[in-house]
Amino acid sequence: MARYAARRLALLLPVVLSAAVVTFALLLLLPGDPAVALLGQEASPEELSRFRHLLGLDRPVLVQLGLYLWRVARADFGRSITLDVPVLRLILSTLPATLELATASIVVAVLAGIPLGLLAARRRGTVVDTGTMLLAQLGVSMPVFWLGVLLILLFAVRLNWLPSFGRGAPLLEALLSGDLSAALDSLRHLLLPTVTLAFFNLALLSRLTRWALLEVLEEDYVRTARAKGQHERVVVFRHALRNALLPIVTIVGLQFGNALGGAVVTETIYGWPGMGRLVVQAIGQRDFPVVQGAVLILALVFSLFNLLVDLTYAFIDPRIRYE
Amino acid sequence: MTGFRMRLLPVLAVVVSLAASFPVGAAPAGGTLRIGIDVDAGTLDPRLANDTTARRVIEQVFDGLVELDPQLRPQPALAESWTQVSPTVWQFRLRPNVRFHDGTPLTAGDVVFTYTTILDPALRAPLRGLYLPITKVEAADDRTVRFTLSAPYAPLLKYADMGIVSRAAVERAGGEFAMKPVGTGPYRFVSWQRNSRIVLEANPDYWKGRPKLGQVIFHIIPDNTTRAAALEAGDVDLIHSPLSPQDVARLKSSPRVRVVEMTGLGITYLNMNLADPLIRDLRIRRAIAHLIPQRTIVRQIYREMDRPATSVLLPAWSGIYTDEITQPGHDITRAKALLAEAGWRDTNGDGVLDRGGQRLALTLRTHSEDPNRVQIAELLISILRSSGIEARLEITEFPGLVQALLSGNYQVVLVGWLGLVDPDRGMYNQFHSKGSQNWEKYSNPRVDALLDEGRQKADPNERARIYREVARIIAADLPYYVLTYQGYVVGISRRVEGFTPIPSGSFRSLWTTSVP
Numbered sequence: 001m002a003r004y005a006a007r008r009l010a011l012l013l014p015v016v017l018s019a020a021v022v023t024f025a026l027l028l029l030l031p032g033d034p035a036v037a038l039l040g041q042e043a044s045p046e047e048l049s050r051f052r053h054l055l056g057l058d059r060p061v062l063v064q065l066g067l068y069l070w071r072v073a074r075a076d077f078g079r080s081i082t083l084d085v086p087v088l089r090l091i092l093s094t095l096p097a098t099l100e101l102a103t104a105s106i107v108v109a110v111l112a113g114i115p116l117g118l119l120a121a122r123r124r125g126t127v128v129d130t131g132t133m134l135l136a137q138l139g140v141s142m143p144v145f146w147l148g149v150l151l152i153l154l155f156a157v158r159l160n161w162l163p164s165f166g167r168g169a170p171l172l173e174a175l176l177s178g179d180l181s182a183a184l185d186s187l188r189h190l191l192l193p194t195v196t197l198a199f200f201n202l203a204l205l206s207r208l209t210r211w212a213l214l215e216v217l218e219e220d221y222v223r224t225a226r227a228k229g230q231h232e233r234v235v236v237f238r239h240a241l242r243n244a245l246l247p248i249v250t251i252v253g254l255q256f257g258n259a260l261g262g263a264v265v266t267e268t269i270y271g272w273p274g275m276g277r278l279v280v281q282a283i284g285q286r287d288f289p290v291v292q293g294a295v296l297i298l299a300l301v302f303s304l305f306n307l308l309v310d311l312t313y314a315f316i317d318p319r320i321r322y323e
Numbered sequence: 324m325t326g327f328r329m330r331l332l333p334v335l336a337v338v339v340s341l342a343a344s345f346p347v348g349a350a351p352a353g354g355t356l357r358i359g360i361d362v363d364a365g366t367l368d369p370r371l372a373n374d375t376t377a378r379r380v381i382e383q384v385f386d387g388l389v390e391l392d393p394q395l396r397p398q399p400a401l402a403e404s405w406t407q408v409s410p411t412v413w414q415f416r417l418r419p420n421v422r423f424h425d426g427t428p429l430t431a432g433d434v435v436f437t438y439t440t441i442l443d444p445a446l447r448a449p450l451r452g453l454y455l456p457i458t459k460v461e462a463a464d465d466r467t468v469r470f471t472l473s474a475p476y477a478p479l480l481k482y483a484d485m486g487i488v489s490r491a492a493v494e495r496a497g498g499e500f501a502m503k504p505v506g507t508g509p510y511r512f513v514s515w516q517r518n519s520r521i522v523l524e525a526n527p528d529y530w531k532g533r534p535k536l537g538q539v540i541f542h543i544i545p546d547n548t549t550r551a552a553a554l555e556a557g558d559v560d561l562i563h564s565p566l567s568p569q570d571v572a573r574l575k576s577s578p579r580v581r582v583v584e585m586t587g588l589g590i591t592y593l594n595m596n597l598a599d600p601l602i603r604d605l606r607i608r609r610a611i612a613h614l615i616p617q618r619t620i621v622r623q624i625y626r627e628m629d630r631p632a633t634s635v636l637l638p639a640w641s642g643i644y645t646d647e648i649t650q651p652g653h654d655i656t657r658a659k660a661l662l663a664e665a666g667w668r669d670t671n672g673d674g675v676l677d678r679g680g681q682r683l684a685l686t687l688r689t690h691s692e693d694p695n696r697v698q699i700a701e702l703l704i705s706i707l708r709s710s711g712i713e714a715r716l717e718i719t720e721f722p723g724l725v726q727a728l729l730s731g732n733y734q735v736v737l738v739g740w741l742g743l744v745d746p747d748r749g750m751y752n753q754f755h756s757k758g759s760q761n762w763e764k765y766s767n768p769r770v771d772a773l774l775d776e777g778r779q780k781a782d783p784n785e786r787a788r789i790y791r792e793v794a795r796i797i798a799a800d801l802p803y804y805v806l807t808y809q810g811y812v813v814g815i816s817r818r819v820e821g822f823t824p825i826p827s828g829s830f831r832s833l834w835t836t837s838v839p
Binding site: 030031032033036037038039044045047048050051082083084085090093094148149152153156157160163164165166167268269270271273274277278281283284285286 | 449517548553558722723725726
């Protein structure tokens with residue numbers, strides 16, 4: 001197990017390195033550079049070329065890439081061109097908000113999606129099944145921005161129950177310091193973006209759970225368990241669900257990665273001060289160091305999380321370790 | 324499976340209790356005004372500000388030598404008076420006993436420092452170009468600043484609203500000054516949470532007197548619809564352009580909101596590249612102008628939020644604006660006649676005009692950030708196509724478009740100008756053959772002479788005559804086809820009192836604003 005983990009950990013390096021190189025190349029392909037973006041319509045050609053020189057943009061591409069990788073190797077992500085602050089500081093100030101939202105949405109998706117799928121599987125063919133699957137269909141096909149706007153108009157404007165935008169105090173901080181009113185405020189801010197971001201995953205998970213469980217319930221050992229006269233609850237939870245869980249864990253792991261990256265739209269709609277918005281803004285402004293740093297960090301978080309999922313997988317299913 | 328239902332109950336209970344609770348946090352004395360804005364500020368250093376949010380926050384924290392009133396006339400601010408010693412020398416007398424937020428007194432040295440650093444290329448001040456005619460800034464004494472110009476430059480006074488920074492604070496804070504600004508303005512900086520909010524509090528020692536508000540919070544809400552919804556929900560008290568036309572329509576029917584619409588300081592226009600062999604032909608430019616359904620665009624796409632433009636003269640330039648100058652109007656027959664006159668005919672019957680075996684192809688470019696412009700561009704493409712022009716649309720992000728403009732690599736671009744406080748700002752660099760933003764390579768000796776003359780004339784009648792003539796020539800030569808005068812829309816909660824919207828988008832009147 002330890003060797004497996006070590007090997008997987010070592011594989012992270014090429015993954016992150018390729019992410020760095022690919023991002024670098026993609027940014028070069030974008031029309032417009034940071035000088036143009038920052039100085040804007042008012043810039044004169046002399047100012048532009050002076051600025052490009054200042055940023056090192058006039059050097060050969062390979063030299064730029066080499067210098068960049070050398071800096072990254074020393075954990076130096078450079079400074080933001082537009083904001084003139086260290087990139088790492090920017091990322092660290094926005095990553096927690098994104099992690100909070102992504103985690104909350106995965107928790108909601110799992111806590112609601114898996115039970116709904118179970119319910120649909122157990123009541124297969126009934127109104128409950130059809131209703132749940134209809135909701136799931138809606139969830140996978142509804143655009144995030146549309147759902148977000150609808151929720152804001154209903155819960156913030158119409159009913160005035162929840163705030164329309166923004167983030168409260170960091171939830172974890174509020175909970176740890178025991179400040180209940182702050183925690184409650186954080187939750188109120190968190191609720192709509194979480195539901196918006198979770199809806200797709202929730203729908204996917206419920207469909208997946210229903211399918212996986214129905215599949216497993218057809219297995220011989222389930223019939224045996226039933227034949228032994230075991231209570232239906234024991235059959236479903238102890239025998240069937242554990243095996244049905246394998247594909248679900250994998251999907252949840254991937255979904256967390258998607259939630260990190262896919263939070264961009266949700267963050268924009270709800271004015272959530274996360275990393276997704278930072279990256280989108282940085283791309284718009286051609287703030288290369290920020291985009292590069294953020295992609296690297298995201299790639300790292302994503303890879304680490306997948307590693308965690310794989311390890312969990314290996315833990316649940318001993319066959320994985322020996323491949 | 325009652326077990327599942329049982330498990331859902333606590334979740335429901337949490338949702339219900341959340342819904343029943345109310346926002347926390349007490350408002351400080353004097354009331355809090357919450358403003359919803361679209362982008363985060365890039366910097367809070369007035370010398371470096373390049374986005375509208377930065378300017379809105381900065382004008383609360385800093386004062387300029389002058390400030391522009393709603394009619395865009397310079398009024399005394401940190402300078403209590405000024406005199407034009409000679410055509411190229413201006414002298415500003417500073418108000419006595421003004422202090423920065425850190426308690427240090429304002430001196431002529433701070434003004435000299437502010438302008439000297441802006442003129443220094445090393446600072447990378449985005450508006451440096453506006454101040455280039457200044458050759459020397461010096462302190463005659465502790466309260467007198469003297470500007471020497473290379474040539475008479477009438478617009479200087481309007482650009483003297485640049486926020487004055489404290490030299491000591493800048494030198495103390497270094498690069499951090501942009502995040503911890505120290506000025507003399509009505510509100511002082513408290514905190515800035517990136518992409519979330521900027522908090523200011525009243526400056527009790529403000530030289531005009533203590534502001535009525537205790538606190539001003541700028542909430543950054545990038546989505547136009549969410550920003551409008553936040554105002555309707557009462558989560559913010561004030562929002563302003565850019566807003567989506569459909570949201571403005573909804574806001575107008577909201578009982579707790581007052582909507583104020585006026586013509587702003589921006590234009591949306593087609594930039595026609597005269598260096599392009601096709602566009603160089605005036606008949607082509609006129610034909611394009613005749614094909615544009617200006618009123619339909621204003622009605623259907625902008626829902627009357629923007630107004631149809633008649634020339635490059637903005638309605639906000641009082642005394643200079645006139646609606647008597649007009650560009651070619653919507654007239655498809657005339658357009659077709661002009662194309663035929665230029666030799667473009669459909670000789671092979673394929674629906675596309677051609678000349679000497681060459682098809683009439685045209686590329687229109689715009690940027691992706693503004694959905695209204697994308698919609699207009701799509702409409703124009705379909706109209707051009709149905710008129711026998713092989714039209715192509717190219718949409719990139721704004722930096723990509725600016726790149727194309729700067730390199731001259733385009734035919735026609737749909738884009739805009741903002742913050743045109745003065746005709747010089749709206750025309751000199753755009754149409755002077757030596758202008759830094761004359762990407763379309765327009766060159767007309769008469770226009771050059773007029774624009775040079777306009778810079779030197781301070782007399783309002785003279786300026787009106789000069790700029791009207793330029794506008795008349797531009798409307799005929801069509802390096803620009805000005806599509807709309809951009810609207811400026813403000814949505815204000817009815818509980819807010821004393822706020823006066825200004826076409827420039829300035830929040831200067833926050834000093835007199837109050838909330839119960």
